[in-house]
Amino acid sequence: MPSSRRLLAGLALATSLISPPLLADARPLAVVAPWEVTGSDPSTSGYIFGRMGIAETLVEVDAEGRPAPGLASDWAVDEEGLSWRFVLRDGVLFHDGTPLTAEAVAASLRYAQAKPGMLSSAPIAAIEADGDAVVITLEAPFAPLPALLTHSTTQILAPAAYAEDGRVEAMIATGPYRLTELSPPQRLTAERFADYWGAAPAIEAVSYLAVGRGETRALMAESGDADIVFTLDPASRGRLARQERLALHAEPLPRTIVIKVNAGHPFLADETARRALSQAIDRRGIAAGLLRDPEAAAPELFPASLGPWHLGLDGEAGGDPAAAQGLLDDLGWQANGQGVRERDGEPFRLTLTTFADRPELPLVATALQDQWRELGIDLEVAVGNASGIPSGHRDGSLELGLAARNYGLVPDPLGTLSDDFGGDAQAPGGDWGAMNWSDAEVTAWLDTLRHDADPATRAELAGRVAERLNQAMPVIPVAWYQQTAAVNAELEGFSIDPLERSYRLEELTWTP
Numbered sequence: 331m332p333s334s335r336r337l338l339a340g341l342a343l344a345t346s347l348i349s350p351p352l353l354a355d356a357r358p359l360a361v362v363a364p365w366e367v368t369g370s371d372p373s374t375s376g377y378i379f380g381r382m383g384i385a386e387t388l389v390e391v392d393a394e395g396r397p398a399p400g401l402a403s404d405w406a407v408d409e410e411g412l413s414w415r416f417v418l419r420d421g422v423l424f425h426d427g428t429p430l431t432a433e434a435v436a437a438s439l440r441y442a443q444a445k446p447g448m449l450s451s452a453p454i455a456a457i458e459a460d461g462d463a464v465v466i467t468l469e470a471p472f473a474p475l476p477a478l479l480t481h482s483t484t485q486i487l488a489p490a491a492y493a494e495d496g497r498v499e500a501m502i503a504t505g506p507y508r509l510t511e512l513s514p515p516q517r518l519t520a521e522r523f524a525d526y527w528g529a530a531p532a533i534e535a536v537s538y539l540a541v542g543r544g545e546t547r548a549l550m551a552e553s554g555d556a557d558i559v560f561t562l563d564p565a566s567r568g569r570l571a572r573q574e575r576l577a578l579h580a581e582p583l584p585r586t587i588v589i590k591v592n593a594g595h596p597f598l599a600d601e602t603a604r605r606a607l608s609q610a611i612d613r614r615g616i617a618a619g620l621l622r623d624p625e626a627a628a629p630e631l632f633p634a635s636l637g638p639w640h641l642g643l644d645g646e647a648g649g650d651p652a653a654a655q656g657l658l659d660d661l662g663w664q665a666n667g668q669g670v671r672e673r674d675g676e677p678f679r680l681t682l683t684t685f686a687d688r689p690e691l692p693l694v695a696t697a698l699q700d701q702w703r704e705l706g707i708d709l710e711v712a713v714g715n716a717s718g719i720p721s722g723h724r725d726g727s728l729e730l731g732l733a734a735r736n737y738g739l740v741p742d743p744l745g746t747l748s749d750d751f752g753g754d755a756q757a758p759g760g761d762w763g764a765m766n767w768s769d770a771e772v773t774a775w776l777d778t779l780r781h782d783a784d785p786a787t788r789a790e791l792a793g794r795v796a797e798r799l800n801q802a803m804p805v806i807p808v809a810w811y812q813q814t815a816a817v818n819a820e821l822e823g824f825s826i827d828p829l830e831r832s833y834r835l836e837e838l839t840w841t842p
Contacts, residue, residue, distance in 0.1 A: 357840050358535040359821075361833060362547050362556040366515035366540045370491075371498040373445040375514075376482030381833045382538055383531070384520055385485035385503035388416055388435065388464070389476045391741045391829060395637045397476040401430060401486055401504065402464075407783060411471030416479075417463045422527045424488035425508040432459035438486045439464070441496045447483030451745055473783040477742035480831070506531045506836045516540045531836035551576060551816035558824070558833070562814040564622035570816045577817045580623060581826035582633040582810045584738025587694060589682070589806040590719060590731035594766030597678060598729075604803035606657035610705045611698065612649040617809050620693045628807040630800050632737060635828035638789035639743060639796050654705055663706065671706035679708040684732035685716040694808060695732050720761035728765060734811065735762050738829050744779050751799065752776045764804035772798050 361382070368374045372385060379385040390400035402416040422430035436459045443449040443457065453469040466475065478484070488502040501509045506528065507520035519537045522530060539556070541547045548566035551559040552573060562570065562578075571578050589607070591598050598604060613627035627647040632639040663671040663678055671678040682698065684691045695711045702709050709730075712718075722728030735750075737743040750763020752773050759765050775791045782788060799805075817824045820841045825834055 356534050358537065359533050359558070359835065359838065360556045361536065361538045361558045361560075361835075362541050362550050363538070363560040364540065364542055364544075364547070366542075367512065367518055367538070369498070369514050370501040370512060371445075372485040372487070373442065373447050373483050376485050377830070378518070378538065379485065379501060379503065379505075379509075380482045380831055382505075382518070382520060382536065383507040383832065383835050384501060384505045384509050385482075385487070386505050387480050387482070387484050388439075388486060389479040391480050391831060395635055395741045395829060397480060397741060400480070401435070402479075405476060407475075411473070411781060411783065412468045414466045414468070414475055415460070415463050416466070419527065422504055423525045424490075424504055425502050425523060426488055426490055427525070428488055428490070430486070430504060432462060432464050434489050435459070435464045435486050437489065437492075439466075439484060441492060441498075442484050444496060445483070448478045448481040448740060448745075449484060452478055471781040473779065473781055473788070474740070474742045474744050477740045478745075481740050482831070507536060529836070532839040533835065536835055548816070554818070557818040557821060559816045560813065560833075562816060564620075567622055567814060573816075575819050577819050577824070579815045579817060579824065579826055580625075580812045581828050582625065582635065583736075583813050583828060583830065584633055584636050584743070585734055585736040585811040586628055586631055586633075587691070587732070587734050587808040587811070588631070589698075589808060590723075590728070590733060590762065590765060591767075591804060591806060592726075592729050592765045593804055594726075595680075595729055597680065600661060601802050602657050602661055604806065606654040606661075606705070607702065607707075608654075608803055608806045609646055609650045609657070610654035610701055611646070611806070611808060612701055613647045613808060615649075615701075616694055616697050620697060621690060621809060621812070623812045626809045626812050628810045630796065631805070631807045632743070632796055633810045633828070636738060636743060638792040639737075641793070641796050641800060643800065649701070651704060658705065665706055669703070669706065670708045677708060678706060679710070680729045681710045681712055682730040682732055683712045683714065683718050683722060683728060685718065686713055687716050688734055691732055691734065698732070698808075723759070723761050723765050732808075733762060735805075741829065744776065747795065748776050748780070751795075751804065759804065767802065767804040769798060769802065 367378050387400050388402045390398045392398035401419055403419040405416040407414045436457050439457045452472050455469045456467040458465050491498055491500050491502040493499050506523055506526045508523040509520050511519040517539050522534045544563035547559045550556040570576055591604055593599055614624055617626040618624040629643040629646040630641050634640045663673045666672040682695055684695045686692055692713050699709045699711055719731035719733055737746055749760040753759050753768050772795055775795050779791050813826050822839050823837045
Protein backbone atom coordinates (compact mmCIF):
# COMPACT_ATOMS: atom_id res chain seq x y z
CA MET A 331 0.00 0.00 0.00
CA PRO A 332 1.47 3.44 -0.86
CA SER A 333 2.55 5.47 2.15
CA SER A 334 -0.21 8.06 1.60
CA ARG A 335 -2.86 5.35 1.67
CA ARG A 336 -1.33 3.82 4.83
CA LEU A 337 -1.48 7.24 6.47
CA LEU A 338 -5.12 7.74 5.48
CA ALA A 339 -6.01 4.28 6.73
CA GLY A 340 -4.28 4.97 10.04
CA LEU A 341 -6.11 8.27 10.45
CA ALA A 342 -9.44 6.59 9.71
CA LEU A 343 -8.74 3.88 12.29
CA ALA A 344 -7.70 6.42 14.91
CA THR A 345 -10.82 8.48 14.26
CA SER A 346 -13.04 5.43 14.62
CA LEU A 347 -11.44 4.62 17.99
CA ILE A 348 -12.03 8.07 19.51
CA SER A 349 -15.35 9.00 17.89
CA PRO A 350 -18.69 7.30 18.45
CA PRO A 351 -20.19 5.78 15.29
CA LEU A 352 -22.77 7.85 13.45
CA LEU A 353 -26.35 6.72 13.69
CA ALA A 354 -27.37 5.09 10.43
CA ASP A 355 -29.65 7.91 9.34
CA ALA A 356 -27.10 10.59 10.36
CA ARG A 357 -24.32 9.15 8.22
CA PRO A 358 -23.95 11.46 5.19
CA LEU A 359 -24.10 10.14 1.66
CA ALA A 360 -21.80 11.38 -1.13
CA VAL A 361 -22.83 11.20 -4.80
CA VAL A 362 -20.36 11.75 -7.66
CA ALA A 363 -21.30 12.11 -11.35
CA PRO A 364 -19.92 13.91 -14.43
CA TRP A 365 -22.53 16.67 -14.80
CA GLU A 366 -21.87 20.21 -13.61
CA VAL A 367 -24.32 22.36 -11.67
CA THR A 368 -24.33 25.72 -13.44
CA GLY A 369 -26.63 27.58 -11.05
CA SER A 370 -29.98 27.64 -9.27
CA ASP A 371 -32.25 27.82 -12.32
CA PRO A 372 -34.08 24.62 -13.35
CA SER A 373 -33.73 25.68 -16.99
CA THR A 374 -29.99 24.95 -16.76
CA SER A 375 -29.46 22.67 -13.74
CA GLY A 376 -32.90 21.24 -13.00
CA TYR A 377 -31.82 17.73 -13.90
CA ILE A 378 -29.38 17.74 -10.95
CA PHE A 379 -31.91 19.18 -8.50
CA GLY A 380 -34.44 16.56 -9.61
CA ARG A 381 -31.99 13.68 -9.35
CA MET A 382 -30.91 14.76 -5.87
CA GLY A 383 -34.51 14.92 -4.62
CA ILE A 384 -34.46 18.70 -4.10
CA ALA A 385 -37.03 19.88 -6.67
CA GLU A 386 -40.23 18.30 -7.99
CA THR A 387 -42.55 18.70 -10.94
CA LEU A 388 -46.31 18.91 -11.32
CA VAL A 389 -46.37 15.45 -12.95
CA GLU A 390 -44.17 12.48 -12.04
CA VAL A 391 -43.30 9.24 -13.89
CA ASP A 392 -44.29 5.76 -12.73
CA ALA A 393 -42.28 2.53 -12.96
CA GLU A 394 -43.72 1.86 -16.43
CA GLY A 395 -42.56 5.23 -17.74
CA ARG A 396 -46.04 6.79 -17.75
CA PRO A 397 -47.08 10.18 -16.34
CA ALA A 398 -48.18 9.83 -12.71
CA PRO A 399 -49.27 12.16 -9.90
CA GLY A 400 -46.57 14.48 -8.60
CA LEU A 401 -47.35 17.85 -7.09
CA ALA A 402 -50.60 17.49 -9.01
CA SER A 403 -52.74 14.73 -7.54
CA ASP A 404 -54.94 14.49 -10.64
CA TRP A 405 -55.58 16.11 -14.02
CA ALA A 406 -58.13 16.11 -16.82
CA VAL A 407 -58.65 17.67 -20.23
CA ASP A 408 -61.86 18.99 -21.75
CA GLU A 409 -63.56 17.39 -24.75
CA GLU A 410 -61.89 19.79 -27.21
CA GLY A 411 -58.46 18.99 -25.81
CA LEU A 412 -57.75 22.68 -25.25
CA SER A 413 -58.07 23.10 -21.48
CA TRP A 414 -56.09 21.01 -19.01
CA ARG A 415 -56.88 21.22 -15.28
CA PHE A 416 -54.23 20.04 -12.80
CA VAL A 417 -55.50 19.67 -9.22
CA LEU A 418 -52.78 20.28 -6.62
CA ARG A 419 -51.86 17.88 -3.85
CA ASP A 420 -52.94 18.95 -0.35
CA GLY A 421 -50.50 19.79 2.42
CA VAL A 422 -47.38 20.55 0.36
CA LEU A 423 -44.89 23.09 1.72
CA PHE A 424 -41.97 24.76 0.03
CA HIS A 425 -38.59 24.54 1.74
CA ASP A 426 -39.08 28.07 3.12
CA GLY A 427 -42.25 26.93 4.91
CA THR A 428 -44.72 28.65 2.58
CA PRO A 429 -47.60 26.58 1.16
CA LEU A 430 -47.82 25.29 -2.38
CA THR A 431 -50.66 27.26 -4.00
CA ALA A 432 -52.14 27.34 -7.46
CA GLU A 433 -50.92 30.94 -7.85
CA ALA A 434 -47.35 29.92 -7.01
CA VAL A 435 -47.44 26.96 -9.41
CA ALA A 436 -48.92 28.99 -12.26
CA ALA A 437 -46.29 31.70 -11.82
CA SER A 438 -43.48 29.12 -11.74
CA LEU A 439 -44.72 27.49 -14.95
CA ARG A 440 -45.05 30.86 -16.68
CA TYR A 441 -41.44 31.63 -15.78
CA ALA A 442 -40.42 28.22 -17.16
CA GLN A 443 -42.38 28.78 -20.37
CA ALA A 444 -40.47 32.00 -21.01
CA LYS A 445 -37.10 30.20 -20.91
CA PRO A 446 -35.57 27.53 -23.15
CA GLY A 447 -37.13 24.20 -22.26
CA MET A 448 -39.85 21.69 -22.97
CA LEU A 449 -42.81 24.01 -22.38
CA SER A 450 -41.77 26.26 -25.26
CA SER A 451 -42.59 23.40 -27.66
CA ALA A 452 -46.24 23.16 -26.54
CA PRO A 453 -48.99 25.41 -28.01
CA ILE A 454 -49.77 27.07 -24.67
CA ALA A 455 -52.04 30.11 -24.71
CA ALA A 456 -52.34 30.71 -20.95
CA ILE A 457 -51.39 29.29 -17.53
CA GLU A 458 -53.70 30.40 -14.74
CA ALA A 459 -54.68 29.56 -11.15
CA ASP A 460 -58.24 28.45 -10.47
CA GLY A 461 -58.97 27.58 -6.86
CA ASP A 462 -56.90 24.54 -5.92
CA ALA A 463 -55.96 23.85 -9.53
CA VAL A 464 -53.78 25.16 -12.35
CA VAL A 465 -55.48 25.49 -15.74
CA ILE A 466 -53.36 25.38 -18.89
CA THR A 467 -55.15 26.59 -22.00
CA LEU A 468 -53.84 25.49 -25.40
CA GLU A 469 -54.08 27.00 -28.86
CA ALA A 470 -54.42 23.49 -30.31
CA PRO A 471 -54.85 20.01 -28.78
CA PHE A 472 -51.60 18.59 -27.46
CA ALA A 473 -51.96 15.19 -25.79
CA PRO A 474 -48.32 14.91 -24.52
CA LEU A 475 -48.72 17.94 -22.22
CA PRO A 476 -48.60 15.87 -18.97
CA ALA A 477 -45.38 14.23 -20.18
CA LEU A 478 -43.80 17.63 -20.83
CA LEU A 479 -44.66 18.66 -17.28
CA THR A 480 -42.38 15.91 -15.97
CA HIS A 481 -39.31 17.60 -17.45
CA SER A 482 -36.79 19.14 -15.06
CA THR A 483 -37.15 22.59 -16.66
CA THR A 484 -40.73 22.70 -15.31
CA GLN A 485 -39.80 22.21 -11.65
CA ILE A 486 -42.01 24.18 -9.27
CA LEU A 487 -40.25 26.77 -7.09
CA ALA A 488 -41.52 29.03 -4.30
CA PRO A 489 -42.36 32.69 -5.05
CA ALA A 490 -39.32 33.74 -3.00
CA ALA A 491 -37.04 31.85 -5.39
CA TYR A 492 -37.57 34.41 -8.16
CA ALA A 493 -36.47 37.97 -8.78
CA GLU A 494 -39.02 40.35 -10.24
CA ASP A 495 -37.77 39.65 -13.78
CA GLY A 496 -38.15 35.87 -13.37
CA ARG A 497 -34.52 35.08 -12.66
CA VAL A 498 -34.05 32.28 -10.14
CA GLU A 499 -32.16 33.69 -7.16
CA ALA A 500 -32.46 30.66 -4.87
CA MET A 501 -33.43 27.01 -5.20
CA ILE A 502 -36.50 26.85 -2.94
CA ALA A 503 -38.54 23.82 -3.95
CA THR A 504 -40.62 21.00 -2.41
CA GLY A 505 -38.53 17.81 -2.54
CA PRO A 506 -37.60 15.41 0.26
CA TYR A 507 -34.20 17.15 0.47
CA ARG A 508 -33.61 20.87 1.02
CA LEU A 509 -30.61 22.61 -0.55
CA THR A 510 -28.16 23.84 2.10
CA GLU A 511 -25.17 24.87 -0.03
CA LEU A 512 -24.57 25.42 -3.74
CA SER A 513 -21.07 25.95 -5.13
CA PRO A 514 -21.31 25.99 -8.94
CA PRO A 515 -20.19 24.34 -11.05
CA GLN A 516 -19.22 21.35 -8.96
CA ARG A 517 -20.81 20.93 -5.57
CA LEU A 518 -24.04 21.06 -3.60
CA THR A 519 -25.20 19.76 -0.25
CA ALA A 520 -28.72 19.09 1.00
CA GLU A 521 -30.47 17.92 4.14
CA ARG A 522 -33.64 16.00 4.86
CA PHE A 523 -36.73 18.27 4.71
CA ALA A 524 -38.65 17.58 7.90
CA ASP A 525 -41.96 18.90 6.52
CA TYR A 526 -41.91 16.94 3.27
CA TRP A 527 -45.41 15.95 2.13
CA GLY A 528 -44.43 12.34 1.40
CA ALA A 529 -42.43 9.67 3.21
CA ALA A 530 -39.34 11.17 4.81
CA PRO A 531 -35.99 9.81 3.55
CA ALA A 532 -33.94 7.77 6.00
CA ILE A 533 -30.61 9.42 5.21
CA GLU A 534 -30.29 12.84 6.78
CA ALA A 535 -27.63 14.59 4.64
CA VAL A 536 -26.48 14.16 1.04
CA SER A 537 -23.91 15.83 -1.20
CA TYR A 538 -23.21 15.99 -4.91
CA LEU A 539 -19.85 16.52 -6.62
CA ALA A 540 -19.33 16.92 -10.37
CA VAL A 541 -16.15 15.13 -11.50
CA GLY A 542 -15.50 15.14 -15.24
CA ARG A 543 -12.78 12.51 -15.57
CA GLY A 544 -14.02 8.93 -15.50
CA GLU A 545 -10.75 7.64 -14.04
CA THR A 546 -11.03 10.06 -11.13
CA ARG A 547 -14.63 9.04 -10.42
CA ALA A 548 -13.61 5.39 -10.38
CA LEU A 549 -10.77 6.09 -7.95
CA MET A 550 -13.19 7.93 -5.65
CA ALA A 551 -15.45 4.88 -5.59
CA GLU A 552 -12.50 2.61 -4.96
CA SER A 553 -11.08 4.73 -2.12
CA GLY A 554 -14.42 5.28 -0.41
CA ASP A 555 -14.41 9.04 -1.00
CA ALA A 556 -17.81 8.64 -2.67
CA ASP A 557 -20.71 6.35 -1.83
CA ILE A 558 -22.42 6.40 -5.24
CA VAL A 559 -20.47 7.03 -8.45
CA PHE A 560 -22.33 7.26 -11.76
CA THR A 561 -21.12 6.71 -15.34
CA LEU A 562 -18.17 4.36 -15.13
CA ASP A 563 -15.81 3.90 -18.05
CA PRO A 564 -15.61 0.31 -19.36
CA ALA A 565 -11.98 -0.17 -18.28
CA SER A 566 -12.72 0.80 -14.66
CA ARG A 567 -15.81 -1.37 -14.30
CA GLY A 568 -13.83 -4.59 -14.39
CA ARG A 569 -11.49 -3.37 -11.68
CA LEU A 570 -14.28 -2.06 -9.45
CA ALA A 571 -16.24 -5.29 -9.82
CA ARG A 572 -13.49 -7.01 -7.83
CA GLN A 573 -13.92 -4.68 -4.86
CA GLU A 574 -15.90 -6.35 -2.07
CA ARG A 575 -16.97 -3.00 -0.59
CA LEU A 576 -18.68 -1.99 -3.83
CA ALA A 577 -21.75 -3.18 -5.71
CA LEU A 578 -21.95 -2.44 -9.44
CA HIS A 579 -25.24 -1.62 -11.16
CA ALA A 580 -26.23 -1.05 -14.80
CA GLU A 581 -29.49 -0.06 -16.48
CA PRO A 582 -30.31 0.58 -20.17
CA LEU A 583 -31.14 4.20 -20.98
CA PRO A 584 -33.43 5.52 -23.73
CA ARG A 585 -30.36 6.89 -25.54
CA THR A 586 -29.40 4.89 -28.61
CA ILE A 587 -26.26 4.83 -30.75
CA VAL A 588 -27.69 5.13 -34.24
CA ILE A 589 -26.51 5.35 -37.82
CA LYS A 590 -28.29 8.19 -39.58
CA VAL A 591 -28.76 7.20 -43.24
CA ASN A 592 -29.05 9.50 -46.24
CA ALA A 593 -31.95 7.68 -47.88
CA GLY A 594 -31.55 9.93 -50.93
CA HIS A 595 -28.15 8.46 -51.72
CA PRO A 596 -28.38 6.13 -54.72
CA PHE A 597 -26.75 3.28 -52.78
CA LEU A 598 -29.07 3.71 -49.79
CA ALA A 599 -32.42 4.71 -51.28
CA ASP A 600 -33.74 1.13 -51.29
CA GLU A 601 -34.69 0.02 -47.79
CA THR A 602 -33.33 -3.43 -48.69
CA ALA A 603 -29.83 -1.92 -48.77
CA ARG A 604 -30.40 -0.31 -45.37
CA ARG A 605 -31.58 -3.61 -43.93
CA ALA A 606 -28.46 -5.28 -45.34
CA LEU A 607 -26.27 -2.78 -43.51
CA SER A 608 -28.23 -3.46 -40.33
CA GLN A 609 -28.03 -7.24 -40.60
CA ALA A 610 -24.27 -7.07 -41.15
CA ILE A 611 -23.74 -5.44 -37.74
CA ASP A 612 -22.57 -7.69 -34.91
CA ARG A 613 -24.28 -5.67 -32.19
CA ARG A 614 -23.47 -8.12 -29.43
CA GLY A 615 -19.81 -8.04 -30.42
CA ILE A 616 -19.76 -4.24 -30.30
CA ALA A 617 -21.66 -4.12 -27.02
CA ALA A 618 -19.51 -6.75 -25.32
CA GLY A 619 -16.13 -5.82 -26.79
CA LEU A 620 -16.30 -2.02 -26.86
CA LEU A 621 -19.03 -1.03 -24.42
CA ARG A 622 -18.27 -3.93 -22.05
CA ASP A 623 -21.96 -4.76 -21.72
CA PRO A 624 -23.52 -7.41 -23.98
CA GLU A 625 -27.02 -6.32 -22.90
CA ALA A 626 -26.46 -2.96 -24.62
CA ALA A 627 -26.91 -4.56 -28.08
CA ALA A 628 -29.88 -2.78 -29.71
CA PRO A 629 -31.85 -4.56 -32.45
CA GLU A 630 -34.39 -1.70 -32.35
CA LEU A 631 -34.44 2.02 -31.59
CA PHE A 632 -36.29 2.05 -28.28
CA PRO A 633 -35.36 0.17 -25.09
CA ALA A 634 -37.91 -1.37 -22.75
CA SER A 635 -38.00 1.77 -20.57
CA LEU A 636 -40.02 3.50 -23.33
CA GLY A 637 -42.97 1.15 -22.88
CA PRO A 638 -45.21 0.80 -25.96
CA TRP A 639 -42.47 2.10 -28.27
CA HIS A 640 -40.40 -1.00 -27.47
CA LEU A 641 -41.04 -4.01 -29.75
CA GLY A 642 -39.06 -6.63 -27.83
CA LEU A 643 -36.95 -7.70 -30.83
CA ASP A 644 -33.88 -9.87 -30.52
CA GLY A 645 -33.24 -11.26 -34.00
CA GLU A 646 -30.52 -8.94 -35.28
CA ALA A 647 -28.48 -8.37 -32.14
CA GLY A 648 -25.80 -10.85 -33.20
CA GLY A 649 -25.93 -9.99 -36.89
CA ASP A 650 -26.71 -12.18 -39.89
CA PRO A 651 -23.89 -11.66 -42.43
CA ALA A 652 -25.19 -14.37 -44.79
CA ALA A 653 -28.61 -12.72 -45.01
CA ALA A 654 -26.96 -9.33 -45.54
CA GLN A 655 -24.87 -10.74 -48.40
CA GLY A 656 -28.00 -12.15 -50.02
CA LEU A 657 -29.84 -8.82 -49.84
CA LEU A 658 -27.02 -7.01 -51.62
CA ASP A 659 -26.81 -9.80 -54.20
CA ASP A 660 -30.51 -9.24 -54.93
CA LEU A 661 -29.85 -5.54 -55.48
CA GLY A 662 -27.20 -6.28 -58.09
CA TRP A 663 -24.12 -5.59 -56.01
CA GLN A 664 -21.41 -8.06 -57.04
CA ALA A 665 -17.91 -8.73 -55.74
CA ASN A 666 -15.21 -7.22 -57.96
CA GLY A 667 -12.41 -9.56 -56.89
CA GLN A 668 -10.76 -6.86 -54.76
CA GLY A 669 -13.00 -7.20 -51.73
CA VAL A 670 -15.42 -4.41 -52.72
CA ARG A 671 -18.83 -4.83 -54.31
CA GLU A 672 -19.67 -3.02 -57.52
CA ARG A 673 -22.84 -2.20 -59.42
CA ASP A 674 -22.83 -0.67 -62.90
CA GLY A 675 -19.12 -0.04 -62.51
CA GLU A 676 -19.45 1.90 -59.24
CA PRO A 677 -17.81 0.58 -56.08
CA PHE A 678 -19.92 0.44 -52.90
CA ARG A 679 -17.98 3.17 -51.14
CA LEU A 680 -19.44 5.37 -48.37
CA THR A 681 -18.28 7.83 -45.69
CA LEU A 682 -19.42 7.52 -42.08
CA THR A 683 -19.23 10.80 -40.17
CA THR A 684 -18.99 10.81 -36.37
CA PHE A 685 -17.47 12.81 -33.51
CA ALA A 686 -15.26 12.28 -30.47
CA ASP A 687 -17.33 14.16 -27.86
CA ARG A 688 -18.61 10.74 -26.88
CA PRO A 689 -15.38 8.71 -26.85
CA GLU A 690 -17.08 5.40 -27.68
CA LEU A 691 -18.41 6.62 -31.06
CA PRO A 692 -15.10 6.53 -33.01
CA LEU A 693 -14.48 3.03 -31.63
CA VAL A 694 -17.91 1.87 -32.77
CA ALA A 695 -17.31 3.49 -36.17
CA THR A 696 -14.08 1.52 -36.58
CA ALA A 697 -15.90 -1.71 -35.69
CA LEU A 698 -18.57 -0.96 -38.30
CA GLN A 699 -15.83 -0.30 -40.83
CA ASP A 700 -14.40 -3.77 -40.19
CA GLN A 701 -17.77 -5.54 -40.16
CA TRP A 702 -19.01 -3.90 -43.36
CA ARG A 703 -15.71 -4.66 -45.09
CA GLU A 704 -16.73 -8.31 -44.82
CA LEU A 705 -19.94 -7.34 -46.63
CA GLY A 706 -17.93 -5.81 -49.47
CA ILE A 707 -18.46 -2.17 -48.51
CA ASP A 708 -15.54 0.25 -48.49
CA LEU A 709 -16.33 2.52 -45.54
CA GLU A 710 -14.32 5.62 -44.72
CA VAL A 711 -14.65 6.98 -41.18
CA ALA A 712 -14.50 10.75 -40.73
CA VAL A 713 -14.18 11.94 -37.11
CA GLY A 714 -14.99 15.62 -36.64
CA ASN A 715 -17.22 17.84 -34.52
CA ALA A 716 -20.75 16.96 -33.46
CA SER A 717 -22.00 19.79 -35.67
CA GLY A 718 -20.81 17.90 -38.75
CA ILE A 719 -23.84 15.61 -38.83
CA PRO A 720 -26.59 18.28 -38.74
CA SER A 721 -24.65 20.51 -41.14
CA GLY A 722 -24.19 17.55 -43.52
CA HIS A 723 -27.93 16.89 -43.26
CA ARG A 724 -28.75 20.45 -44.23
CA ASP A 725 -26.36 20.75 -47.18
CA GLY A 726 -27.03 17.19 -48.38
CA SER A 727 -23.41 16.03 -48.14
CA LEU A 728 -23.89 13.49 -45.35
CA GLU A 729 -23.92 9.84 -46.41
CA LEU A 730 -23.92 8.11 -43.02
CA GLY A 731 -23.67 9.62 -39.55
CA LEU A 732 -22.96 7.83 -36.25
CA ALA A 733 -24.43 9.60 -33.22
CA ALA A 734 -26.19 9.04 -29.89
CA ARG A 735 -29.86 10.08 -29.80
CA ASN A 736 -31.79 10.52 -26.56
CA TYR A 737 -35.43 9.43 -27.00
CA GLY A 738 -36.29 9.79 -23.32
CA LEU A 739 -36.00 13.50 -22.51
CA VAL A 740 -39.58 13.09 -21.25
CA PRO A 741 -41.57 9.85 -20.72
CA ASP A 742 -43.31 10.32 -24.08
CA PRO A 743 -40.69 10.48 -26.88
CA LEU A 744 -43.28 11.95 -29.26
CA GLY A 745 -41.70 15.40 -29.44
CA THR A 746 -38.33 14.00 -30.41
CA LEU A 747 -39.82 11.55 -32.91
CA SER A 748 -41.97 14.23 -34.54
CA ASP A 749 -38.83 16.22 -35.25
CA ASP A 750 -36.84 13.19 -36.39
CA PHE A 751 -39.39 11.33 -38.52
CA GLY A 752 -42.55 13.42 -38.85
CA GLY A 753 -41.66 15.38 -41.97
CA ASP A 754 -43.21 15.13 -45.41
CA ALA A 755 -41.71 14.94 -48.90
CA GLN A 756 -40.92 18.68 -48.83
CA ALA A 757 -39.25 18.61 -45.39
CA PRO A 758 -38.19 15.01 -44.68
CA GLY A 759 -36.61 14.32 -41.32
CA GLY A 760 -34.62 16.28 -38.77
CA ASP A 761 -30.97 16.96 -38.02
CA TRP A 762 -30.56 13.82 -35.91
CA GLY A 763 -33.29 11.70 -37.50
CA ALA A 764 -34.29 10.69 -41.02
CA MET A 765 -32.60 12.21 -44.05
CA ASN A 766 -34.43 12.27 -47.37
CA TRP A 767 -36.94 9.78 -46.00
CA SER A 768 -40.57 10.30 -45.14
CA ASP A 769 -43.59 8.09 -44.68
CA ALA A 770 -47.09 9.56 -44.91
CA GLU A 771 -48.51 7.00 -42.51
CA VAL A 772 -45.80 7.61 -39.91
CA THR A 773 -46.44 11.36 -40.16
CA ALA A 774 -50.19 10.78 -39.74
CA TRP A 775 -49.70 8.45 -36.78
CA LEU A 776 -47.40 10.96 -35.05
CA ASP A 777 -49.90 13.74 -35.68
CA THR A 778 -52.69 11.64 -34.16
CA LEU A 779 -50.51 10.96 -31.14
CA ARG A 780 -50.15 14.71 -30.59
CA HIS A 781 -53.93 15.11 -30.34
CA ASP A 782 -55.35 11.81 -29.05
CA ALA A 783 -55.05 11.21 -25.29
CA ASP A 784 -56.66 7.75 -25.24
CA PRO A 785 -54.06 5.35 -23.73
CA ALA A 786 -55.05 2.37 -25.87
CA THR A 787 -54.89 4.38 -29.09
CA ARG A 788 -51.55 5.87 -28.13
CA ALA A 789 -50.05 2.47 -27.30
CA GLU A 790 -51.25 1.01 -30.61
CA LEU A 791 -49.90 3.89 -32.69
CA ALA A 792 -46.59 3.93 -30.82
CA GLY A 793 -46.13 0.28 -31.76
CA ARG A 794 -47.01 1.00 -35.39
CA VAL A 795 -44.46 3.80 -35.61
CA ALA A 796 -41.75 1.67 -33.99
CA GLU A 797 -42.50 -1.25 -36.33
CA ARG A 798 -42.40 0.92 -39.46
CA LEU A 799 -39.11 2.53 -38.43
CA ASN A 800 -37.67 -0.91 -37.84
CA GLN A 801 -38.74 -2.04 -41.31
CA ALA A 802 -37.64 1.04 -43.26
CA MET A 803 -34.44 1.78 -41.30
CA PRO A 804 -34.15 5.54 -41.92
CA VAL A 805 -31.81 5.30 -38.95
CA ILE A 806 -30.13 2.06 -37.94
CA PRO A 807 -29.86 1.21 -34.21
CA VAL A 808 -26.56 -0.16 -32.94
CA ALA A 809 -26.49 -0.07 -29.14
CA TRP A 810 -28.38 1.27 -26.14
CA TYR A 811 -26.55 3.28 -23.58
CA GLN A 812 -26.16 1.83 -20.12
CA GLN A 813 -26.12 3.93 -17.00
CA THR A 814 -23.62 2.40 -14.62
CA ALA A 815 -22.93 3.02 -10.95
CA ALA A 816 -20.55 1.84 -8.28
CA VAL A 817 -22.29 1.84 -4.90
CA ASN A 818 -21.08 1.42 -1.35
CA ALA A 819 -22.14 -2.10 -0.39
CA GLU A 820 -23.41 -0.81 2.95
CA LEU A 821 -26.23 1.06 1.17
CA GLU A 822 -29.54 -0.76 0.81
CA GLY A 823 -32.35 -0.08 -1.65
CA PHE A 824 -30.26 1.30 -4.52
CA SER A 825 -31.64 1.19 -8.06
CA ILE A 826 -31.07 3.16 -11.27
CA ASP A 827 -33.88 5.20 -12.77
CA PRO A 828 -33.81 4.34 -16.52
CA LEU A 829 -35.18 7.80 -17.37
CA GLU A 830 -32.49 9.45 -15.20
CA ARG A 831 -35.01 11.68 -13.44
CA SER A 832 -33.99 10.68 -9.94
CA TYR A 833 -31.14 9.10 -8.01
CA ARG A 834 -33.84 7.69 -5.70
CA LEU A 835 -31.93 8.80 -2.62
CA GLU A 836 -35.13 8.83 -0.58
CA GLU A 837 -35.32 5.02 -0.99
CA LEU A 838 -31.86 4.38 0.48
CA THR A 839 -30.82 3.30 3.95
CA TRP A 840 -27.51 2.50 5.55
CA THR A 841 -27.00 -1.03 6.80
CA PRO A 842 -27.29 -0.90 10.61
